Amino acid sequence: MTTPPHRLLSRLVREPLLHFLILGAALFVLSNTLQGERNERSLQIHVTGERIAALASAWEIQRGAPPDAEQLHSLVIEDVQEEILAREAMAMGLDGDDTIIRRRLAQKLRFLLEDASLPAAPGEGELEAFYAAHRAEYARPARLDFRHVYFSASSREDPAGDALAAFSASDGGLPEGGDPFFLPGQYRQATEVRIGTDFGRGFWQALQTAPEGVWSGPHTSAFGEHLVLVESRTPSEDVPLGEVREEVIADWQRETQTGETERKLHELVSRYTIVLDDELLAQ
Amino acid sequence: MRLKTHLLQSFSLLALAACSGVAPDPGPDTAAPANVEAPAAAEPAPAQTRTPDYSETRNAYFGDLHVHTKCSFDAFIFNVRATPDDAYAFAKGAPIRHPAGFTMRLSGEPLDFVAVTDHAEYLGVLPSMATPGTPLSEVPYAADMFSSDRNKISAAFARVAQSLAEGDKRAELSDAQVENAAWRDTIEAAERHNDPGTFTTFIGYEFTSAPEGRNLHRNVIFSGDVVPDAPFTAFDSQNPEALWQWLDQQRENGIEALAIPHNSNGSNGTMFETVNWADLPLDASYAELRMRNEPLVEITQVKGTSETHPLLSPNDEWAGFEIMDFYIGATNRITQFEGGYVRDALNTGLEFEDVEGFNPYKFGFVGSTDTHNAAGAYDEDNYWSKIGLPDSTPMLRGAVPPPGRTWENYEVPLSNSRFAQWGASGLTGVWAEENTREAIYAAFRRKETFATTGPRMRVRFFAGADYPDDLLRQDSLLDTAYAEGVPMGGDMVSTGAESPDFVVWAVRDANEGWLQRAQVVKGWVEDGVARERVYDVACSDGLTPDPETRRCPDNGATVNVETCEVSKATGATELKAVWRDPDYEPGQLSYYYVRVLQNPSCRWSTWDAIRSDAEPNPDLPLTIQERAWSSPIWLNSKG
Numbered sequence: 059m060t061t062p063p064h065r066l067l068s069r070l071v072r073e074p075l076l077h078f079l080i081l082g083a084a085l086f087v088l089s090n091t092l093q094g095e096r097n098e099r100s101l102q103i104h105v106t107g108e109r110i111a112a113l114a115s116a117w118e119i120q121r122g123a124p125p126d127a128e129q130l131h132s133l134v135i136e137d138v139q140e141e142i143l144a145r146e147a148m149a150m151g152l153d154g155d156d157t158i159i160r161r162r163l164a165q166k167l168r169f170l171l172e173d174a175s176l177p178a179a180p181g182e183g184e185l186e187a188f189y190a191a192h193r194a195e196y197a198r199p200a201r202l203d204f205r206h207v208y209f210s211a212s213s214r215e216d217p218a219g220d221a222l223a224a225f226s227a228s229d230g231g232l233p234e235g236g237d238p239f240f241l242p243g244q245y246r247q248a249t250e251v252r253i254g255t256d257f258g259r260g261f262w263q264a265l266q267t268a269p270e271g272v273w274s275g276p277h278t279s280a281f282g283e284h285l286v287l288v289e290s291r292t293p294s295e296d297v298p299l300g301e302v303r304e305e306v307i308a309d310w311q312r313e314t315q316t317g318e319t320e321r322k323l324h325e326l327v328s329r330y331t332i333v334l335d336d337e338l339l340a341q
Numbered sequence: 342m343r344l345k346t347h348l349l350q351s352f353s354l355l356a357l358a359a360c361s362g363v364a365p366d367p368g369p370d371t372a373a374p375a376n377v378e379a380p381a382a383a384e385p386a387p388a389q390t391r392t393p394d395y396s397e398t399r400n401a402y403f404g405d406l407h408v409h410t411k412c413s414f415d416a417f418i419f420n421v422r423a424t425p426d427d428a429y430a431f432a433k434g435a436p437i438r439h440p441a442g443f444t445m446r447l448s449g450e451p452l453d454f455v456a457v458t459d460h461a462e463y464l465g466v467l468p469s470m471a472t473p474g475t476p477l478s479e480v481p482y483a484a485d486m487f488s489s490d491r492n493k494i495s496a497a498f499a500r501v502a503q504s505l506a507e508g509d510k511r512a513e514l515s516d517a518q519v520e521n522a523a524w525r526d527t528i529e530a531a532e533r534h535n536d537p538g539t540f541t542t543f544i545g546y547e548f549t550s551a552p553e554g555r556n557l558h559r560n561v562i563f564s565g566d567v568v569p570d571a572p573f574t575a576f577d578s579q580n581p582e583a584l585w586q587w588l589d590q591q592r593e594n595g596i597e598a599l600a601i602p603h604n605s606n607g608s609n610g611t612m613f614e615t616v617n618w619a620d621l622p623l624d625a626s627y628a629e630l631r632m633r634n635e636p637l638v639e640i641t642q643v644k645g646t647s648e649t650h651p652l653l654s655p656n657d658e659w660a661g662f663e664i665m666d667f668y669i670g671a672t673n674r675i676t677q678f679e680g681g682y683v684r685d686a687l688n689t690g691l692e693f694e695d696v697e698g699f700n701p702y703k704f705g706f707v708g709s710t711d712t713h714n715a716a717g718a719y720d721e722d723n724y725w726s727k728i729g730l731p732d733s734t735p736m737l738r739g740a741v742p743p744p745g746r747t748w749e750n751y752e753v754p755l756s757n758s759r760f761a762q763w764g765a766s767g768l769t770g771v772w773a774e775e776n777t778r779e780a781i782y783a784a785f786r787r788k789e790t791f792a793t794t795g796p797r798m799r800v801r802f803f804a805g806a807d808y809p810d811d812l813l814r815q816d817s818l819l820d821t822a823y824a825e826g827v828p829m830g831g832d833m834v835s836t837g838a839e840s841p842d843f844v845v846w847a848v849r850d851a852n853e854g855w856l857q858r859a860q861v862v863k864g865w866v867e868d869g870v871a872r873e874r875v876y877d878v879a880c881s882d883g884l885t886p887d888p889e890t891r892r893c894p895d896n897g898a899t900v901n902v903e904t905c906e907v908s909k910a911t912g913a914t915e916l917k918a919v920w921r922d923p924d925y926e927p928g929q930l931s932y933y934y935v936r937v938l939q940n941p942s943c944r945w946s947t948w949d950a951i952r953s954d955a956e957p958n959p960d961l962p963l964t965i966q967e968r969a970w971s972s973p974i975w976l977n978s979k980g
Contacts, residue, residue, distance in 0.1 A: 108482070112496045112499075112500075115496070115499050115500060115503060116495055116496055116499045118499075118503070121672075121673060157744055158743065158744070165441060165442060165489070165730075166489045166490075168442055169420060169440065169442075169489050170489075172422065172438075173422065173471075201393075210914075210915055211914050211915075212913050212914050212915040212916070212917075213915070213917070236816070237814070238813070238814070238815060238816055238817075238818035238819065240799060240801055240819075240846055240848050240915075241396075241400060241401065241799075242396040242398065242400065243816075246393035246394070246395075247393030247394075248393075248394075249539075251434075251450050251451055252394075254450050254851070254852070255403075255449075255450040255797065255851060256851060257851055258851035258852055259851075259852055279851070280849065280851040280852065280914065281848060281849075281851070281914045281915060282914065304533050305533070305534075308426040308427075308430065309430070309435075312427065312430070312435075312437070316438070
């Protein structure tokens with residue numbers, strides 16, 4: 059069996075020796091090319107009083123008591139060391155090939171783009187157009203009035219058989235011999251969501267084909283079998299903009315913000331020429 | 342110059358509307374104080390028209406009573422920018438964005454009810470600090486408060502957490518106008534989304550008291566649209582007794598509300614003490630004050646489950662479930678478990694009642710998430726934890742090692758190992774006639790509530806002196822159970838020679854998981870000391886509890902932890918029993934509650950590892966047993 063390419067790649071990525079070799083090579087190249095630049099960088103670290111206070115306060119929150127002089131001293135030393143290591147690492151370009159740092163930087167910028175994309179209220183025309191495009195989402199959902207008799211899958215060997223027998227014996231009337239149901243035996247104006255929550259997804263669909271005004275079944279739910287009398291159906295109905303205005307505004311803002319962020323992202327992307335080696339993609 | 346003034350004006354409008362998703366109507370009265378006292382308060386309520394859902398035997402509705410948005414100081418620091426409107430939209434099924442860039446969406450049906458409960462302390466202050474031109478934005482360290490740098494996030498959080506631990510309001514972080522506007526936004530968002538019969542919202546907030554870091558947080562939930570001008574915060578007093586007195590006062594003024602303590606597991610034993618704030622022994626007036634205002638407790642949430650701890654319940658094999666043993670928002674460990682867990686508190690309550698005749702700990706159970714992303718993570722396989730950027734990836738949550746590392750050479754840093762203890766939990770279930778504020782709030786008051794760790798399992802629980810023998814087969818089971826007994830949350834006097842009949846009825850989530858067993862947890866007092874015992878009362882797969890061990894035999898359910906696939910054809914859709922207490926004593930002071938266990942399934946951390954193509958963290962459980970708890974029924978309690 060041959061190893062699929064992505065597996066091979068992910069194994070390579072985890073190979074410590076490879077990491078070592080790549081790191082070594084990179085360091086060699088970088089330390090040569092960056093030597094000049096390095097000499098010009100500031101070599102001063104200024105530990106401000108605010109920084110020290112922040113370190114002390116973070117310690118206190120974590121440990122429940124303020125650091126003593128010695129602890130504070132080592133906190134500052136660690137902090138300075140971290141700062142120096144970070145600066146040196148960046149100067150060597152170690153951040154460049156680090157997935158985590160790259161992802162964090164990308165995340166930070168995306169976040170700034172999003173924050174700057176908060177839209178104001180839409181104009182009336184914009185709002186109407188948005189509502190028209192999403193009319194179905196604001197519609198009052200279809201509803202169903204029905205009664206049901208339940209045959210439990212937990213307490214019966216053959217709930218479907220028992221349901222059928224009860225159905226035949228009832229001669230079109232209320233079937234007898236069902237099990238008590240833990241929720242109502244009669245539903246009024248039940249939506250697909252309500253039925254999905256109470257009987258399991260799929261039961262709504264099963265009831266779509268049930269005839270109106272007569273008992274039918276058995277129909278299978280998450281709990282067993284049901285004989286059902288669909289009493290009436292209310293089709294889905296549009297809700298005028300005036301009744302859902304605030305909801306539409308909120309949705310418009312949410313969508314506009316996302317759209318605006320994407321637009322800014324596209325703007326950035328369009329400044330770049332992207333050369334794609336597509337052999338791997340083509341496979 | 343005119344242009345500049347105009348710009349400043351629009352900035353301040355933005356700041357005022359900072360916590361709302363909906364821009365304010367441009368108009369002269371935008372900045373007017375909230376007129377929150379609806380005129381309806383003074384008039385008698387109009388006769389309620391029933392919604393189509395209405396059922397005398399009550400429906401189960403599921404909701405989250407603990408949701409934070411960007412109006413909470415910490416959520417904003419965690420880079421969360423979702424508004425209360427976003428929180429309600431999410432609960433109704435809409436997708437919203439996580440600050441790390443991915444989309445969060447419920448994997449199940451929409452929720453039935455939600456309360457947005459932002460921290461009342463510094464409410465809306467951070468969004469205003471981040472808005473150029475506002476007075477708050479000129480605080481010297483303002484920019485550090487909304488960095489996306491994780492270290493700066495920690496430092497900013499620490500700064501505010503410190504002020505909360507001290508109960509000391511920082512003047513530079515306070516702006517009454519901003520806080521009032523944010524409270525008004527909270528109210529208006531709840532009002533906008535409340536839709537009787539379909540989706541219920543509650544106006545609420547979190548009272549964030551944590552003296553010396555010990556968590557005494559409460560969520561305050563208002564029954565209706567009549568609410569005070571400003572919330573009572575931990576800066577008014579860190580003492581919960583002061584909160585309850587304030588709630589009493591509100592009630593006298595026609596404003597009804599209750600408080601729900603949460604994360605007692607992070608209180609280091611101070612949530613359910615045997616002394617009051619002043620260190621004096623509890624008395625009857627304390628018990629009445631507390632129970633009048635705190636009929637419910639949050640038993641499970643993302644930051645762990647507070648039912649019980651293995652050290653408190655050594656004979657309960659399921660006690661070590663999603664235990665979180667850190668202080669909240671810190672890396673120091675909890676050392677005191679007594680007084681920090683719910684079952685232990687019920688026991689303490691019985692001991693008080695036995696000796697002193699009053700019971701300060703007689704509460705029902707709810708579950709919620711405490712999400713700070715405006716979006717609860719209820720499902721193990723659809724999990725994003727709860728505090729924005731800091732726990733946004735599997736690695737940050739301690740579920741997978743960094744790229745190129747393995748569990749042999751990587752240890753999760755302490756600050757992240759807290760996140761590894763967190764979980765995809767929970768939900769509140771209520772038994773209410775219909776999905777309206779009135780009906781659901783009445784269920785809170787009756788304690789006819791149950792809690793789940795996320796799945797929408799339903800639990801019925803009744804006690805009756807003498808139910809008919811064929812009750813479980815009767816079509817009128819529920820009518821009879823209500824008419825001739827009490828439901829969960831209720832009280833019953835039982836002095837007869839025979840144990841009452843306990844009806845235990847649990848059904849699976851209609852869309853996921855199968856049930857393994859239903860249990861009754863009993864607490865009672867013997868020689869002044871509370872005892873507890875767990876009885877399996879209904880088993881799946883045709884099994885029956887062993888009368889000696891009181892345990893169901895193993896039903897053989899398995900999980901493939903490589904794929905998270907669960908065994909087919911094991912487990913029950915429904916568990917149903919009439920149970921009689923074999924250890925019943927006439928007149929015994931006791932409580933009983935139901936715990937329902939699902940078959941095992943993958944924990945979120947296992948899902949994270951599989952999806953990251955990594956080994957799961959060997960220090961974490963691979964699987965969990967999702968569960969539900971009914972509120973207790975008390976026998977012979979006068980409290």
